[in-house]
Amino acid sequence: MLESVRRLGRLALRFLQRLGKATLFLLGLLGALAALCKRPGLIVKQLYSLGVLSLPIIAMSGLFVGMVLGLQGYANLVDFGATSTLGTVVALSLVRELGPVLAALLYAARAGSALTAEIGLMKVTEQLACMQMMAVDPFARVFAPRFVAGFIAMPLLAGIFTAIGVLGGYFVAVKQLGVDSGAFWSQMQASVGLVDDVIKGVVIKSIAFGWVANWIAVFEGYDAIPTSEGISLATTRTVVNTALVVLALDFVLTAIFFGV
Amino acid sequence: MSAVTHSAAIPIPDAAPLITVRNLSFRRGSRIIFENVDLAIPRGKITAIMGPSGTGKTTLLRLIGGQIRPDAGRIDVDGACVHELGRRELYQLRKRMSMLFQSGALFTDLSVYDNVAFPLREHTRLPESFIRTLTLMKLEAVGLRGARHLMPSELSGGMARRAALARAIALDPMMIMYDEPFSGQDPITMGVLVKLIRTLNDALGLTSIIVSHDVKETASIADYIYLISDGSVVDHGTPQALEHSRSGWVEQFLHALPDGPMSFHYPAPTYAHDLALAEGPALA
Numbered sequence: 001m002l003e004s005v006r007r008l009g010r011l012a013l014r015f016l017q018r019l020g021k022a023t024l025f026l027l028g029l030l031g032a033l034a035a036l037c038k039r040p041g042l043i044v045k046q047l048y049s050l051g052v053l054s055l056p057i058i059a060m061s062g063l064f065v066g067m068v069l070g071l072q073g074y075a076n077l078v079d080f081g082a083t084s085t086l087g088t089v090v091a092l093s094l095v096r097e098l099g100p101v102l103a104a105l106l107y108a109a110r111a112g113s114a115l116t117a118e119i120g121l122m123k124v125t126e127q128l129a130c131m132q133m134m135a136v137d138p139f140a141r142v143f144a145p146r147f148v149a150g151f152i153a154m155p156l157l158a159g160i161f162t163a164i165g166v167l168g169g170y171f172v173a174v175k176q177l178g179v180d181s182g183a184f185w186s187q188m189q190a191s192v193g194l195v196d197d198v199i200k201g202v203v204i205k206s207i208a209f210g211w212v213a214n215w216i217a218v219f220e221g222y223d224a225i226p227t228s229e230g231i232s233l234a235t236t237r238t239v240v241n242t243a244l245v246v247l248a249l250d251f252v253l254t255a256i257f258f259g260v
Numbered sequence: 261m262s263a264v265t266h267s268a269a270i271p272i273p274d275a276a277p278l279i280t281v282r283n284l285s286f287r288r289g290s291r292i293i294f295e296n297v298d299l300a301i302p303r304g305k306i307t308a309i310m311g312p313s314g315t316g317k318t319t320l321l322r323l324i325g326g327q328i329r330p331d332a333g334r335i336d337v338d339g340a341c342v343h344e345l346g347r348r349e350l351y352q353l354r355k356r357m358s359m360l361f362q363s364g365a366l367f368t369d370l371s372v373y374d375n376v377a378f379p380l381r382e383h384t385r386l387p388e389s390f391i392r393t394l395t396l397m398k399l400e401a402v403g404l405r406g407a408r409h410l411m412p413s414e415l416s417g418g419m420a421r422r423a424a425l426a427r428a429i430a431l432d433p434m435m436i437m438y439d440e441p442f443s444g445q446d447p448i449t450m451g452v453l454v455k456l457i458r459t460l461n462d463a464l465g466l467t468s469i470i471v472s473h474d475v476k477e478t479a480s481i482a483d484y485i486y487l488i489s490d491g492s493v494v495d496h497g498t499p500q501a502l503e504h505s506r507s508g509w510v511e512q513f514l515h516a517l518p519d520g521p522m523s524f525h526y527p528a529p530t531y532a533h534d535l536a537l538a539e540g541p542a543l544a
Binding site (some may be wrong): 047121125126127130132133134135136137141204 | 325327351352355357358359360362363366367368378379383423484531539
């Protein structure tokens with residue numbers, strides 16, 4: 001019993017220690033933003049690798065999720081003769097929840113893990129230490145550009161995911177299942193509010209998810225034990241922790257914005 | 261191992277050294293890496309710091325570069341106490357010192373040319389045409405002007421180290437620290453590196469510190485050698501003087517003798533005890 005309490009205490013201490021380290025790291029990132037403003041090229045380069053190269057998986061996943069929503073929605077609504085509301089179902093599901101959450105999870109798997117592995121390997125191969133010895137701050141040159149680029153890319157990817165998802169739902173509902181096109185779009189337009197759904201849903205959520213996903217990814221790379229096993233563990237932690245934090249944060253934000 | 265230690269009052273080899281280390285102590289956890297180490301690196305010379313693997317040679321370079329802080333003692337580089345400097349001053353100092361890492365530490369997402377141009381782009385506002393000229397000059401000095409378009413993954417180990425050397429001299433530093441520059445190199449590459457280090461040191465008026473356990477190559481170009489082991493300076497002097505050292509440890513190390521004061525075995529319980537063949541005291 002005492003041993004269990006001790007172990008729990010140790011785990012809690014370790015967690016707090018890492019949280020403190022991650023917070024200090026975040027402060028370092030924010031401190032490097034001023035220097036980064038003078039060199040937007042560093043952000044643009046990372047935007048390409050984190051954002052543009054993530055587009056295929058985001059677009060494909062959005063399309064399939066939207067198509068599945070169209071099929072599932074139709075199968076349930078057809079019994080009530082309410083297939084005209086299918087546009088609303090697809091759009092609200094994507095805008096409020098699935099768009100930002102799934103885009104964040106996919107981002108963590110595609111770009112977050114790559115960020116962690118890249119930074120971790122830079123540590124293993126002494127590139128970060130070398131940079132420091134050259135009087136170049138890795139926070140300004142390596143970490144902050146990646147963090148900011150990922151933070152910008154995340155809401156854009158979530159928006160693209162959502163838009164393509166809606167198109168996927170439209171394709172299945174209207175083109176395949178014969179739902180009226182006018183009803184699909186007009187119902188959607190009438191039910192989806194810009195502030196209540198789009199801003200509070202996909203925009204704010206994806207900004208919050210972008211913040212934590214990139215913070216975790218960059219920190220895990222920075223904090224990785226410089227061995228092959230260390231990099232592997234850090235990469236795994238990035239994906240697992242991002243998924244857990246994004247889902248927990250989604251619950252909190254949903255409770256705040258949409259809770260009764 | 262019974263190391264011959266006399267680090268307490270080591271005389272400085274030359275007047276006005278570029279780097280002085282006084283009473284340096286550094287630990288990792290409970291393990292002592294350095295205990296009251298004193299040494300001095302003279303200006304314009306090549307000083308070698310040698311010793312067996314795991315004796316903290318690389319750690320010493322990191323201490324001199326201010327990447328880690330000593331537990332006690334003082335390290336002065338060109339008159340400035342490294343670990344008392346603020347971040348801005350330390351970075352200013354680092355612009356004048358350079359380090360060649362064991363792995364080369366080339367930035368893998370940049371070509372050889374961009375790697376060498378990197379410090380110039382980071383620290384100067386020179387026009388790109390001027391940076392190009394400087395970069396090609398540095399690459400010419402290490403014989404890699406023709407390889408400027410290659411990526412680090414396309415280089416051999418020796419070429420990577422030469423490219424890293426070109427990058428290390430890009431800002432015309434006052435000193436270069438070489439971390440195991442010869443390890444894992446074929447004899448020809450090793451010869452090339454030995455010649456390059458000596459030539460660059462003399463041509464550019466540098467101060468060089470070579471950390472290595474490649475005795476022959478290092479001794480061939482070093483003006484002064486410090487031998488460290490078990491956290492302290494075992495002996496020091498010119499290569500010729502150390503050749504005639506009476507220390508058993510020095511003789512064993514310099515001539516790569518399998519038997520001598522340096523133990524082959526890591527400290528362990530007695531063999532018989534481990535095999536459960538004997539009772540009694542566990543430690544050898």
